[in-house]
Amino acid sequence: MLVALALFVALAAAQDWSLTFTGDVETDFPESQDAQNQNFALGKYEIQTIVDGLDVGVPPGWPFPNSGWDIKDMRFQYDYGNDALHIGINCFGVCGDADGDRLPTSSMALTTRGGQDLPNFSNSESCAMAIDIGSSGNGTPDRDFDFVIGYPAGEADSSEPFPCGAQFGSECFGLYRYDKSAGVEQIGQRFVFVATDPLLAQASAENWAIDQNANIDTNRPDIEWTISSFNVLRAADGVPPVDNSGVEPFELRVAAFCGSFQDDGVGEDTFPNDDTSAVITFPCQVFDQCDVCGGDDTTCADCAGIANGPNVYDVCDVCGGDGSTCLDCLGNPNGPAVYDVCDVCAGDGSTCDDCLGNPNGPAVYDVCDVCAGDGSTCLDCAGVPNGPAVYDECDICNGAGGRDCLGNPCGPAVYDVCDVCNGDGQSCLDCAGVPNGPAVYDECDICNGAGGRDCLGNPCGPAVYDVCDVCNGDGQSCLDCAGV
Numbered sequence: 001m002l003v004a005l006a007l008f009v010a011l012a013a014a015q016d017w018s019l020t021f022t023g024d025v026e027t028d029f030p031e032s033q034d035a036q037n038q039n040f041a042l043g044k045y046e047i048q049t050i051v052d053g054l055d056v057g058v059p060p061g062w063p064f065p066n067s068g069w070d071i072k073d074m075r076f077q078y079d080y081g082n083d084a085l086h087i088g089i090n091c092f093g094v095c096g097d098a099d100g101d102r103l104p105t106s107s108m109a110l111t112t113r114g115g116q117d118l119p120n121f122s123n124s125e126s127c128a129m130a131i132d133i134g135s136s137g138n139g140t141p142d143r144d145f146d147f148v149i150g151y152p153a154g155e156a157d158s159s160e161p162f163p164c165g166a167q168f169g170s171e172c173f174g175l176y177r178y179d180k181s182a183g184v185e186q187i188g189q190r191f192v193f194v195a196t197d198p199l200l201a202q203a204s205a206e207n208w209a210i211d212q213n214a215n216i217d218t219n220r221p222d223i224e225w226t227i228s229s230f231n232v233l234r235a236a237d238g239v240p241p242v243d244n245s246g247v248e249p250f251e252l253r254v255a256a257f258c259g260s261f262q263d264d265g266v267g268e269d270t271f272p273n274d275d276t277s278a279v280i281t282f283p284c285q286v287f288d289q290c291d292v293c294g295g296d297d298t299t300c301a302d303c304a305g306i307a308n309g310p311n312v313y314d315v316c317d318v319c320g321g322d323g324s325t326c327l328d329c330l331g332n333p334n335g336p337a338v339y340d341v342c343d344v345c346a347g348d349g350s351t352c353d354d355c356l357g358n359p360n361g362p363a364v365y366d367v368c369d370v371c372a373g374d375g376s377t378c379l380d381c382a383g384v385p386n387g388p389a390v391y392d393e394c395d396i397c398n399g400a401g402g403r404d405c406l407g408n409p410c411g412p413a414v415y416d417v418c419d420v421c422n423g424d425g426q427s428c429l430d431c432a433g434v435p436n437g438p439a440v441y442d443e444c445d446i447c448n449g450a451g452g453r454d455c456l457g458n459p460c461g462p463a464v465y466d467v468c469d470v471c472n473g474d475g476q477s478c479l480d481c482a483g484v
Contacts, residue, residue, distance in 0.1 A: 018043050018079040021212035023220020025088035029075035040246050040285045048076045048280050057267040063109050068097030069258040071269045078282050080244050085230045089223035096121050098263035102218050115264030122169040125260040126153035126188025130178050132253035136238035141253035145178040153188030162193050175209035187257040199236045246285030247294035253277040
């Protein structure tokens with residue numbers, strides 16, 4: 001059995017548990033849980049604590065403050081990654097130190113009273129925990145204990161002899177069936193071993209019960225146990241398994257005992273004091289970002305699918321929008337106003353019609369106020385838009401109309417320059433051909449001539465003075481010898 005115990009210790013050291021076991025429950029099973037020691041994904045699982053309190057009596061005038069039987073609290077963790085139940089019993093003193101002197105032997109105060117404080121939980125000394133895991137087909141505890149783990153005070157009446165011997169010390173640590181007989185005083189006496197029990201045989205062969213602190217002392221004062229292959233144990237007992245995904249909660253019921261019949265005058269600790277067992281609830285371990293157990297982050301997702309995100313639908317029903325995508329041209333969400341063909345917000349499409357009624361068309365009124373006209377319809381006969389000129393009765397633009405000078409209606413006869421009706425303009429020409437001119441023929445019948453006599457005195461004669469000033473000369477009389 002000592003070889004088996006050594007094997008248990010070696011396996012415990014080699015296993016990568018979710019906790020580190022130092023023999024100090026308050027350190028190894030931290031009561032205050034935070035992101036550092038509770039993170040399911042990282043294998044840091046929640047710890048459950050049951051408080052007992054200072055309730056073990058010692059004789060009057062006892063020199064030591066607390067007995068090592070006095071349980072301060074018990075702590076539990078289910079190691080989901082390793083399928084193991086870790087149990088910590090946190091004592092006020094050194095667990096198992098009956099007299100409280102923090103030594104493995106009996107104190108003078110105890111021996112004087114006839115008591116013994118034995119090492120390694122020998123003989124009637126015991127620390128044990130009864131566990132109710134449920135019933136066949138039902139994982140809910142039924143207040144009917146199934147197993148007991150720890151250091152036995154002895155064999156139950158229904159047990160076969162323990163293979164560890166009759167000292168019943170820490171070498172007998174293990175997982176046993178729970179004796180359900182009436183009249184048994186305490187849990188330390190309810191350890192049942194049956195050699196042919198296949199579950200107990202498997203538990204022993206596969207080392208399901210592990211003492212993580214087999215050598216308790218002042219430096220390692222607390223009890224730390226592990227039940228490995230916990231779901232295998234449950235299945236072997238017909239109980240549904242723990243959900244290793246950490247989503248489904250589960251419960252256990254426990255009761256505990258630490259004490260001895262040999263420590264005369266020092267009390268024992270039985271837990272609980274007010275019931276036969278206490279329930280331990282292992283709650284959901286896996287919460288999504290919405291704080292929903294086993295959730296998929298959708299129950300608190302915003303419209304963009306972001307857990308606890310800021311996005312909401314705007315008035316335009318756009319996720320994370322700014323409310324602008326459905327504004328009409330007047331700025332009203334989901335409003336009816338749009339730009340018309342004339343690019344006028346909420347317009348009726350008429351402000352850009354041309355004169356033919358075509359939106360943005362080219363047609364305009366011309367100078368004649370004719371739509372799409374060419375400006376010709378209002379020209380007068382002189383080509384002036386909206387001018388006064390008209391054809392007279394003689395079909396003459398801007399003409400006077402009436403009769404000609406001969407009295408013929410619209411006739412051609414007009415007064416000529418000589419003021420002669422229908423004349424040829426000759427009747428008033430002077431001898432020079434100038435209408436109404438002053439030129440006349442002189443007495444010599446020369447137009448505009450001077451009239452009178454020539455140098456010989458002949459009326460209108462031809463004689464004139466030559467270059468030599470000779471009347472009617474030949475111009476030779478005054479020439480020099482050179483003929484000049």
